[in-house]
Each structure stands twice: as structure tokens, then as C-alpha cells.
Amino acid sequence: MKKLHYLCLGLALVLAACGKDDPNPPDDPTSNPPTIDSFTPQEGTPGAIVVIIGTNFSTVKTENTVKFNGTEATVSIADATLLTVVVPNGATSGKITVTVDGQTAQSSTDFTVTEPSANAPTIDSFSPQEGTPGTIVEILGTNFSTVKTENAVKFNGTSANVSNATATMLTVEVPNGAETGPISVTVNGETAQSGTDFTVTEPSGNSLAIQDFSPMQGPIGTSVTINVTGISLSDYAFNEVVVKFNGIQTSVNQKSSSSVIVYVPTFATTGKISIEVGGETAVSDEDFTVTGPWRRIADFAGNLGNSYRRDGIMASLMDNQSNPKIFAGLGENGSFGTNGQKDIWSYDINTNSWEQKTDFPGGARKNAFSFVLDNKWYVGGGINNVPETVNDFWVYDPIADSWTGLDTPPVALGYSLTTFTINGKGYVFGVADDQNNFKRIGLYEYDPINNIWERKKDLGPSSISGFLYAAGFAINGKGYIVGGGIPGVYSEETWEYDPNNDTWTQKADFGGGKRQYHLGYSMNGMGYAGMGIDQNNNDHKDLWQFDPTDGASGSWTQKTDLPDGNRQYSSAVATDNKAYFIFGAIIGAEYEQFWEYTPAFDN
Structure with missing residues (x-):
């Protein structure tokens, strides 16, 4: 019995000694260094997404240090056998390394950093620099797609919704689940990455939310009531409540503890409404449709x-x-x-x-x-x-x-003239009389086939002697002159020119009254004129449509005003059932804005 006792004691001591001699117990993490088995793709531009396959990666993204030939990359997804990373700006071709718990694995092959094409997207900046999920962010850059769905935007690997897209600006919403890190934009397989991180902040305990808004649609200038929950707006000044329509800010007109009344701002487009107050941002579930x-x-x-x-x-x-x-x-x-x-x-x-x-x-x-x-x-x-x-x-x-x-015209045609085209020939109206510079009623026809200018019949008889700065357009083989004048004397007359018999016929007076420095164009059998300055030196932003088939004299109908300021010296042209407006000024201010007008939406 005593021998058996000593035998058991000795066996226990041996087993204990063996345990102390084992330098790598199974649960010791230092015995499990990371490995890199493969990565895909094998090459790409800075901003490209790369998936690394291996073992013993950390499931905590920040505990994996990934470098492309020494340049550190951002890890967007991590599990024990897979890492998703973004090729960093400034990376060069070479090995990929992954470091976990001080131990480093290196790829057996190089990752090749390629140069982006001339059409690759770029990110110049974004604003704001931080925000909660739901915050509206504007990304400025180049070579974005104007088709929203063709821009893949990610916040540190989490896909975001694009609500508005131009070639140089994207409007996006910080997605739920996003974490602090760079923003990337992918277009046609090429990716750009921001040079700085977007910081995702935590919403406060108030949990601001947009309950609903009314109406759900309307044109620019529509009054919209927005109801909110989770915060008392009465605790904040008007300028501390920021409301945006698809990224375009508007001012708060009225507010209570749980609602605000705002107007749809001038440059708004269809998309979400957001409200920012007290460090929180809430975004509507539904779009507001700008009509x-x-x-x-x-x-x-x-x-x-x-x-x-x-x-x-x-x-x-x-x-x-x-x-x-x-x-x-x-x-x-x-x-x-x-x-x-x-x-x-x-x-x-x-x-x-x-x-x-x-x-x-x-x-x-x-x-x-x-x-x-x-x-x-x-x-x-x-x-x-x-x-x-x-x-x-x-x-x-x-x-x-x-x-x-081309050959110089036979006479000095002058300046501030009005033009229209009929049956493959160009017409220039408002040419001055040789003896009187303010007698601006001359009409010249240009034939491009024979390169010949020919004087046609002067406009008349009229109540005034000249039509400088008139608007003009052509409809169904006839030309039209609208308004114009000479210094101090403006016209509201509309005149129709028929090239078949070289005659002028007076039509219905312009609906906007006496006007000069205005614009004109035609589209789909209708003429349009508007803006400019009137006899009393008032600038305008109106637009009028002329229907030549409405009675013997035709008729003018007022359409929707340009949403922005009054202007003169503007220009317009029509194509593909839309008109485009550019240039213009009033005393002390000029306009660089470019506007598109769709008459089918002007009911």
C-alpha cells in the first residue's frame, strides 16, 4: 500500500514537470502568428478594395495593421481568416504585410499599384468632416457619374446612399453602421479615397427624429411643415436649427417645440430632408419631391x-x-x-x-x-x-x-442685334439706317450655300423707329421680333416676318409689357420671351409663351418665373424639349448661374 502511494506521488510530480516545460500551451496567442495565403485583386489604384485571405487575423479591425510596401492601409472588415482593406494613397508596388499582436506576416507576391486613368474619380474634399449616421455629406471632386447609381460611395467600407450626383459633387447620407475612416468613391471600376477620415459621432440620448413632413412635394418656394421628436426645438435659437433639402440649406421661418416651417430653397432637388440641432442630425424616411x-x-x-x-x-x-x-x-x-x-x-x-x-x-x-x-x-x-x-x-x-x-458682310451690321433662322438661312434684324443709328429696323438674310448677304424689307410701320436689344425666334417658317427699342423708348410689339413674300405683320403685344435687354427662343411650335428691363428701369425674371396659332394675332401666356433674381442681358437656347438660360446682370450684380427649363412640367 505504501509503495502504491509513492508511485502515484511520483507520477504526479512528473506530469507537473512536463506541464512547466511546455513553452507553447494551446491557448497562448503568441503561438498563432498571422499568415497570408492570398490576396485579390493582384493590382489596383489607390482607393481600390483588396481582400486578404489568411489565418489568425484579429476580429477587431484596429488590432490588424496592414501595410502596402510600408504604407499603412485602413481595414474596413475583419475576421479571423479575411481582411478587407483599401489601398492607401501614396502606396507603391511591393509586399503586403499584416501585423497582429506584434507578429507580422508578409505576402509571397507583390501587390502592383497602378496609375489611375484620366477619367478616374478624385475626391478633393467633403463637408461636414464629422456627423452621426443620417448626416448629409457633400463630396467634391472630379469624374463622378451623373447617374446616381453608378457612384459606389463607402464610409470606411460601409455603403452609402447617393441622393444627388453631378460630375463634380455627390450628396450622400452617412449610413447606419458606418465607422470613422476614409470615404471612397468607385466609378466604372476605379476608386478614389479621401485623404482624411470622416469621423462618425454617436447620437446623443435625445434621439432626434423626423416624424413626418407636409406637403410631400411642391415647387421651389413651397412652405413645408416638419414635425420632429426626441428634442425640444424651443430650447434652440432659429439659427441653431439647420434644415436642408437634399443637402441644400434653407432658413427656418417658424418653429415650435416639435415642428418647424420652412420654404423649399432655390436650388433644391428631389431627395431627403435633414434637420440638424443640438449636435444631432435626423433624416426623413421619405423623399421630398421638387416639382x-x-x-x-x-x-x-x-x-x-x-x-x-x-x-x-x-x-x-x-x-x-x-x-x-x-x-x-x-x-x-x-x-x-x-x-x-x-x-x-x-x-x-x-x-x-x-x-x-x-x-x-x-x-x-x-x-x-x-x-x-x-x-x-x-x-x-x-x-x-x-x-x-x-x-x-x-x-x-x-x-x-x-x-x-468668312467674307465681311457688305454693310456693318452692328451690335445688339436679333437673329432667327428659317429654311437653312440666317436672318439678322436691327441693322441701323445709314443716316440714323437709332433707326434700327433693317433686316439682312444670309445664304450659307452661296455665301451671300441680301437686304430684306425693313420692319414697319411701327410706333417706334428702332428695335435695339429685341428678342427673336422662329416658328413654322416665320420669324418673330418681340419688344426692343431705342434709348428712352421701349416697345411691347410683336412682329412676324414671312420670308416667302418678304412681309411684316404685327401680332399680339408681348404680355410682359414694354421690354428691352430680354431674351427669346422657340421650342415645339411655341415662342418664348422674358426677363430684361422695362420702360421704368425695373428688371424682371418672368417668362412668357407665344402661341402663333391662337387666333389671327396669336397670344401670350405667362409661365413660371425663373426661381432666382431678376436679370437683363441674359441668353437662352432650346434643344431636346428643354431650354437653357445663362448669363445676365442687374446694376451692381451679375449671374454665373445656369438654368434648365422643362415646359412639360410648367402646368
């Missing part, structure tokens, strides 16, 4: 500093893929004087972006005339920076992006 015919699009890119453009020219031309593009340029920047420009810009309707084209070779000028024939843009006349009236004539080919000088 009405007007939409502000990408501002004109040819601005100089804080000074905008007026007295320029516009045209609608087809590119080599038969897509319509809007061309604009010339005109004057700065205070009223002699700061004419010669630049030409093209607007792409599909991408909502501007591109500079070849400068006009005839030199800087304002008040030039222009018209389009057979997808060619004919330009001439105007006032240069001397200042003096210019007499020349040029044609622009949008496919070749080139200008060609």
Missing part, C-alpha cells in the same frame, strides 16, 4: 473671380456622336465697361459639366450676333474693348473645334 419646370445645373465655368458674364452668345450644336451640347461664350465680365471676352465653352448635358473649347479668333467682344445653320455656328459683329463696333463674320465647326473666317 416645377426649373432646375439649376452646373454654373458657367468661364467666370473670372467674383465677376460674372452678360451680353454673351449661345448655341445648341451636335457633337460627333450626334449628342446635343450647349455652347456659350464671348460677352463681358466685370462692371459695365470694356472687359469683353473671347472664350468659348461647351456644356455636356449628360455629365452636367463644362469644357473650354477653342477661343473665338475674332477677338474679345460683347453684343455679338450669332445663329446656327446645318450644325455650324455663325458669329459676327458686336463691340470690342476699344470700344468700337466690329464688322466681321466667322463660322465654328463643333466636330473639328475650329473657326473659319
Whole structure:
């Protein structure tokens, strides 16, 4: 019995000694260093998403240090056998390493960092820099898609909803589950990553929420009541309550403890309503639908500093893929004087972006005339920076992006003229009489096939002697002149020109009254005129539609006003059932804004 006791004691001591000698017990993490088995893809640009497969990774993202050839990357997803990371800015080709608990694994092959293409997206900045889930964030950059669903935006790997998209700005909502880290944007398989992190903050215990809002839709300027829960708005000043419609801020008109009344702001588009107060942000579940015919699009890119453009020219031309593009340029920047420009810009309707084209070779000028024939843009006349009236004539080919000088017109046609086109010929109206510069009723016809100018019948008889700065358009083979005048005497008359018999016929007076420095265009069998300045020096932002088939004289109907300020010296052109408005000024202010008008939405 005693021998058995000693035998058991000895066995216990042996087992204990063996346990002390084991340097790597199974539960010791230092015995499980990370490994990298593979990664995919094998190459990519900074901002690309890379999946690393291996073993013994930490399930806590911040406990995995991943580097691309020494440049640290952000881990967006982590489990024991897989890491999802973003190729960091500044990374170079080389090995990928993963460090966990001080132990490092290295890939057996290199990851190749490639250069992004010329069309790859870039992120320049974002605002705000922090916020709770639901916060509306604007991302500024280049080469974004104008189709919202073609932009994949992620906050440190968590996908976000894009509510508005242009080529240079995305409006997104911080998604639920997002964590602090970089923002990425992927377009057509290429990814851009922000240089700084977006900080995701925790909402306070108040849990601000938008309960509902009414109405659910309306045009710009509509009064909207927003009801909230989780916080008392009475505890905050008006300027401490920030309300936005799809990222566009508006001012609070009225508020109570649980609601605010606001107006749909000028540049709002359809999307979510957000309210920010007391460090919290709440976003509506439903979209507010902006109705009405007007939409502000990408501002004109040819601005100089804080000074905008007026007295320029516009045209609608087809590119080599038969897509319509809007061309604009010339005109004057700065205070009223002699700061004419010669630049030409093209607007792409599909991408909502501007591109500079070849400068006009005839030199800087304002008040030039222009018209389009057979997808060619004919330009001439105007006032240069001397200042003096210019007499020349040029044609622009949008496919070749080139200008060609044409024969000088037989007479100096002048400046601030009105144009329209009928049956493949261009017409220039408002040419001065040789003996009287304020007798502006002359009409000239240009035949591009024979390169010939021919004087046609003067307008008349009229109540005034001249129609400088008139609006003009053509409908169904006839030309129309609306308003205009000479210094101190403005007109409200509408005149129709028939080229078949070279005659003028007076039609219904312009509905907006006596007007000058206004614009005109035609679309779908209707003429349009508006804005400008009246006999009493009042600027306007109205728009009127002329129906030539309504009775013997036709009729004018007022449409929805431009949502922004009054203006004169503006320009407009129509294509694809929409009209586009640019340029303009009032005394002391000019406008760079570019607007799209859809008459089908103007009921």
C-alpha cells in the first residue's frame, strides 16, 4: 500500500514537470502568428478594395495593421481568416504585410499599384468632416457619374446612399453602421479615397427624429411643415436649427417645440430632408419631391473671380456622336465697361459639366450676333474693348473645334442685334439706317450655300423707329421680333416676318409689357420671351409663351418665373424639349448661374 502511494506521488510530480516545460500551451496567442495565403485583386489604384485571405487575423479591425510596401492601409472588415482593406494613397508596388499582436506576416507576391486613368474619380474634399449616421455629406471632386447609381460611395467600407450626383459633387447620407475612416468613391471600376477620415459621432440620448413632413412635394418656394421628436426645438435659437433639402440649406421661418416651417430653397432637388440641432442630425424616411419646370445645373465655368458674364452668345450644336451640347461664350465680365471676352465653352448635358473649347479668333467682344445653320455656328459683329463696333463674320465647326473666317458682310451690321433662322438661312434684324443709328429696323438674310448677304424689307410701320436689344425666334417658317427699342423708348410689339413674300405683320403685344435687354427662343411650335428691363428701369425674371396659332394675332401666356433674381442681358437656347438660360446682370450684380427649363412640367 505504501509503495502504491509513492508511485502515484511520483507520477504526479512528473506530469507537473512536463506541464512547466511546455513553452507553447494551446491557448497562448503568441503561438498563432498571422499568415497570408492570398490576396485579390493582384493590382489596383489607390482607393481600390483588396481582400486578404489568411489565418489568425484579429476580429477587431484596429488590432490588424496592414501595410502596402510600408504604407499603412485602413481595414474596413475583419475576421479571423479575411481582411478587407483599401489601398492607401501614396502606396507603391511591393509586399503586403499584416501585423497582429506584434507578429507580422508578409505576402509571397507583390501587390502592383497602378496609375489611375484620366477619367478616374478624385475626391478633393467633403463637408461636414464629422456627423452621426443620417448626416448629409457633400463630396467634391472630379469624374463622378451623373447617374446616381453608378457612384459606389463607402464610409470606411460601409455603403452609402447617393441622393444627388453631378460630375463634380455627390450628396450622400452617412449610413447606419458606418465607422470613422476614409470615404471612397468607385466609378466604372476605379476608386478614389479621401485623404482624411470622416469621423462618425454617436447620437446623443435625445434621439432626434423626423416624424413626418407636409406637403410631400411642391415647387421651389413651397412652405413645408416638419414635425420632429426626441428634442425640444424651443430650447434652440432659429439659427441653431439647420434644415436642408437634399443637402441644400434653407432658413427656418417658424418653429415650435416639435415642428418647424420652412420654404423649399432655390436650388433644391428631389431627395431627403435633414434637420440638424443640438449636435444631432435626423433624416426623413421619405423623399421630398421638387416639382416645377426649373432646375439649376452646373454654373458657367468661364467666370473670372467674383465677376460674372452678360451680353454673351449661345448655341445648341451636335457633337460627333450626334449628342446635343450647349455652347456659350464671348460677352463681358466685370462692371459695365470694356472687359469683353473671347472664350468659348461647351456644356455636356449628360455629365452636367463644362469644357473650354477653342477661343473665338475674332477677338474679345460683347453684343455679338450669332445663329446656327446645318450644325455650324455663325458669329459676327458686336463691340470690342476699344470700344468700337466690329464688322466681321466667322463660322465654328463643333466636330473639328475650329473657326473659319468668312467674307465681311457688305454693310456693318452692328451690335445688339436679333437673329432667327428659317429654311437653312440666317436672318439678322436691327441693322441701323445709314443716316440714323437709332433707326434700327433693317433686316439682312444670309445664304450659307452661296455665301451671300441680301437686304430684306425693313420692319414697319411701327410706333417706334428702332428695335435695339429685341428678342427673336422662329416658328413654322416665320420669324418673330418681340419688344426692343431705342434709348428712352421701349416697345411691347410683336412682329412676324414671312420670308416667302418678304412681309411684316404685327401680332399680339408681348404680355410682359414694354421690354428691352430680354431674351427669346422657340421650342415645339411655341415662342418664348422674358426677363430684361422695362420702360421704368425695373428688371424682371418672368417668362412668357407665344402661341402663333391662337387666333389671327396669336397670344401670350405667362409661365413660371425663373426661381432666382431678376436679370437683363441674359441668353437662352432650346434643344431636346428643354431650354437653357445663362448669363445676365442687374446694376451692381451679375449671374454665373445656369438654368434648365422643362415646359412639360410648367402646368
